[in-house]
Amino acid sequence: MENKIRYYSLLIGFLGFLGLHPLYGNDTLGKYKITSPDKSITMELSQDVNGQFIYSFKGKNRQLIDPSPLGFKLENGNVIPYAGWRVETASRREVRDVWKPIWGKRAKVDDHFNELVLRIRNQASNLLQNIQIVARVYNDGIAFRYEVPSTEIKTVGVISELTAYHFTDNFTAWYYNGENHNIGPELLSESDGRRLPPMTVKADGQNYLAIHEAYLIEGEPLVLNAEKGERVFTLSSKPAKLYPGYKSAWRVILYGTTPGALTDSHTIELLNPTPLPEYDFSWVKPGLALWDWRMNGAKVEGFSYEMSYPSWVRAVDFAAAQGLRYLVLDANWYGPEFHSDSDPVSGDKVNDVRKLIQYGKEKGVGIWLYLNDIGGKKFPIEKTLKQYGEWGAAGVKYGFMRGNHEEKNRWTQTVTRLCAENHLLVDYHDDPVHPYGQMRTWPNAVTRELCHAQLDGHHVFVPKTFVTAVFVNMVAGPLDMNNGMFDLRQGHTTRTDCNLPVPSTLTAEAARTLITFSGATILPDIPEFYRKYPPLFRFISEQKMPWVESKTLAGEIGEYIVMMRQTKDAFLVGAATNESGRKLSIPLTFLGSGKYEVEIIQDGVDAHYLTNRETYSLNKKTVSMKETLHVSLAPGGGVCMTFKPIKK
Template sequence: MIDDTPQVNRRRLLAGSGVLGSAAVSFWALDRSRRPGENDNMAGRLFFSSPDGKVTISLAATDSGVSCTVDYEGHTVVEDGLIGLRSSGTVGGGDLRVNRIRRVTDNWESIWGANRNHNITSTEVDLTVDADRQPYRLVFRIATSGVGFRYLSLSDTDNRVVAKEQTSLRLADPVQAWYPNRLGTRIKNQSDLSEIEAASTPLTVALGQENKSLFLTLHEARLVNAGCFRAEGVNDTTVSLIHPVESQQTLPTPWRVLLFGSEPGDLLDSDFLLSLNDVPKDDFSWVSPGRAFWDWRCRGYVADDERFSLSADSLRSLIDAANRHGIEYVTVDAGWYGNERDPDADPRGPDLEIDLPSLVEYARDRDVRLIAYLNDLAFRTYGIEPILETLVDWDIAGVKHGFVDGDSRETVDFVHELLDATAQHELLYVPHEAYKPTGVRRTYPHLLSREYVQSLGDGPANSHAPPGYFTMVPFVNMIGGPLDATPGFFDLHNATERDTIGGAIQSTIVGQLARCVVVHTGISHFPDHPDVYESHPILFDFLKNLPPVGWDQSLVCDGEIGEHVCIARRSGQEWFVGALTNENAREQRIELDFLEPNRRYKARLYQDGDNAHYRHNQIASESTRMKVHRGDTLDVEMQPGGGFAAHLLTDHM
């Protein structure tokens, strides 16, 4: 719902303030020298706030661009940042003119996701920057949990090339920053912003010397017709936005987004970034998220002198296990159409290593559907439409798109071409080795996940993410959306014997359960062989009970970036809890205040064994049952690199 205010011009703004629907949107005129408690350097600024007044921005025109200051709950988070565009032959400065102010209320229900229902109300401010010769529009959205802004042209026919975006944000008292590499497989942290070089985002920053009192994430939303921006440290308090040289930027740009919170979990709990993406254009009622057995990490597993391999017999055994345990999908990874890096390997056939059409029929008879892996090279060699038409003829359920690589505009455009085509053919889509998620899954609900994370078992020996990595992921990589991290591996002592695992997996077995809750995804790839799961029936029950259709509600119970995290998720009347620690043992108190009042719950708890450790004795675990109510607390002990998991159901007895 959108409430429009009348058009207002600069002269009218000098009168003072305006009212938007039932909520006041405050602004102070250019000729008002100060607000209460402000000094003279606030003269000549425009002020706008979120509908609830928690977030305020102030803007002023300067010779080099638009000066922007952002306050969150009375604390300055961005101080005299500079935003604006520089087109060819055009300087960045210019006067500001307010075109329109309106309140935007965005309510929607997701087909699947971390939360079912969403409600974001924001103030939208539409301005014109009268830059020399080439004016442009600057549009802000200001909500309780963040600020977004983007650059637009004055007319639909103006698709100018932007020579330079001069967005530079001076943060107030930054203490520490965390950011991923381009593929999300590593997370760096810096106490000096000047050390940041061409960092991918989300970039999460702790502000305030005392107890890291505020948190901010810099990211982007609605990444369409553009390459990914990166963050570059200018000095110890300032970051600027830069773009890959090969990425031509045109108008409109994606949204540049700042999320705010008093705790790290506030950043993840916010739906603001998701709301800045377009609503779906088509009917996506056919989309069915779920769980999948996955052949890639099973390869090399040996039982009863039988070695699991890329073969029809091995894959049929995986399909049989999926049917036996009610798992919706089986994902067939690389090699089924030959060497994925060979341009002569045609996934349409006829010379296939695996007769995939026959496997589809075998799976269909057992109520299981197949997801097929395809390397980026195949799509670029044989074309998107010819390949997808073949997969549809075979009745494949979805596509895992490997080695997307790159974050240029060309790569983003190619992925969007695939998003449109897979949507048209009603195929699920999961890109790997992909650029960052930016909330575009709202527009394309069949985009179930992406590998902007260190996937379990990838990489050379001893390079895998340590336990502390997964206590950072929720507050960095996952801010943009679901991640295909493929946790849930049980055979931790023998992982390196598999053909496709490069080194030891640094986790306890309960930590693997917890990661399946903490790391959100629309397709839960269970990476181990069914025999291993069946040898741990109590632990496997937890995985099988994970809801295939997504979550109704998610919340961060507690978390400290790089130290520990606890997340609770609800499906119907069932709750799942996952908690992780870094390389240190930790006692965690979990308050069950998220449960419904006046209900009793049956809880199944999964904890690390007394001597469990992520490098040795990884399998040691304990499982207990108890009855709990709202207001109870769970005091749990997590061993080094371990975790805690719980499944809570309403007790009707």
């Protein structure tokens, strides 16, 4: 393992007066450059003629963000740091480390960055006299944040954070849009008003950016603001105050030469700290899960699925037989979910649930329990989650959190910590706070619904929704979209909730389960429909996390995506397209040496996401890493491929 940290310090005094910086000759008085370890991208910080501190960003020798302001406007109207503020010291650090996550997109992540810390001082100020700007440059992006030294003695209120993004040209952008289809493609000059991150930007065919944040300890989650006709984005979110020891969230600009590089990045997680030493997360196991909510009302073979013990046992038996790790119990197991007297530790079907948890343990299947803010806040949350842990539950699906996003962020942190203390995984639904890399500090925070789960979102979900969200929403972190519906019959089904079919094909539904990064892949259909299509469900059950490696092989925002994920035993590739059918050529350079048998599942020749969803073809062949596979996707369709080495 490479584990190397180098420190450099520069005193800005006499040497700065002479313009001499012996360790970094490209620094000049008042101007500091910091490059990525591979020298491909550059961030520059300086102070303009008016005293405003600014930054700029260049990727692959193209200027992408022009000089843009840094700092805060305080309640008394002063701006810091500004005129009268000077860089007192600048220190640099090189980190060449490796992160080995418990679970993630890959088993080993290079934590390589160069860091610059500017300590800025205004001795004449009667409020704060010191503030620090910490900047890091990775091979796939930059990040910076503000820190107030703990030696300061005053606290000051804040009117606004001045951080802005002055893009160099009228690029094209897409934005997270709550439980709706993403905003975009939209020219920057056409953006008007509030925009939510992640914001994914296409400068040209070789330059892509994503704007987000990392390690949001406190304060309002990031919200962007645009003025029509401009290509400047400011922040409408802000901290309430600056105080001794304050640290802002990291402002992150991811960079890649393809949109897939943004989706594959781990930088947002790397900007979060490792777990506290008192927490052992060896019990955290990512995996596939069945879900009782979409089973409810299904009728098959003389059996009617309900959210009750007989149906749960049937699901556990199937999960155990297929090697699925979990079953998620959704709302109403402890009483009507929105009734204030529904007690989450003693109400309604609690005895059945406790019996099911024990039955699941015998079968090797963990049981997740639903909880929402009504039950979570009326009844002591510490007691509730402790009880779930003592019962032996595997996780909690937390829904319908109330309050503004600052309040929700605080409560999310509390629930995540309490879940960790009781060995519970956690999944947040229903307009959660966007992820900002928590999975590094809290590996039990395995996913969240930063989208509208596809079975709920019939009014917004179409094939292009999926191939947009994976390049926008999923940049923020693991995503629970509830892909993998196999009951795609025309017209209404017998399901109690959301009984319309998903606009997709069977192959696309299976492929989406692989493409979507999540520590808990939650499958929405009944066992009988999975048994009906053995090759496609075999592709799903081969998804044995944690992943060894992941890579977006090809794709374009809103058009299509090809994703490879590697297990200990196989390479899996899933592709999905928008409403347009397409032919793809996929080089197999990701494979190791030797020969592989590949099972290829493609849409049938007449497949279509609206009219002929179930048809597919299966083919097997022997391949090597030197070859290229040519596949066809129907409109709204997909491709699933499983590569296994041929042993000599």
